[in-house]
Amino acid sequence: MANTPQSKKRARQAERRQDVNKARRSRIRTFLRKVEEAIASGNHETATAALRAAQPEMARGVAKGVVHKNTLARKMSRLSARVKSLAA
Template structure:
């Protein structure tokens, strides 16, 4: 349990940050799931549109510190190659 005023404040800040990051991560996962579902259905146009919508969300997660840059790049690379293979 936090005892000093500074540690109490840090605990409050951590709770807020955790809630914000959790919401961001959830939002990004939703966009990625939409791409996955479009790929699974075999609809290339829908998959391409979902991928274009997911890319800025994923990169925003990188700038906000939710994801590492290489993680986001890897996810985008794998998804885009799978969308390209739908042809």
């Protein structure tokens, strides 16, 4: 349990950041789900548009420290390959 004023403040700040990070992670997942659904539908144009919309949101997650850089790079690479395979 937090005892000092500083540790109490840090606990409050951590709680606020947790809510912000949770919302950002949820938003990223929503964008990823839209890409997945577009890929499942088999429509290349829709999937490409969804991927383009998801990229900046995912990059923002890395910049804010919500998602690890390599995790995002892996996800982006795999999604891009799947979208690209729809064109063929």
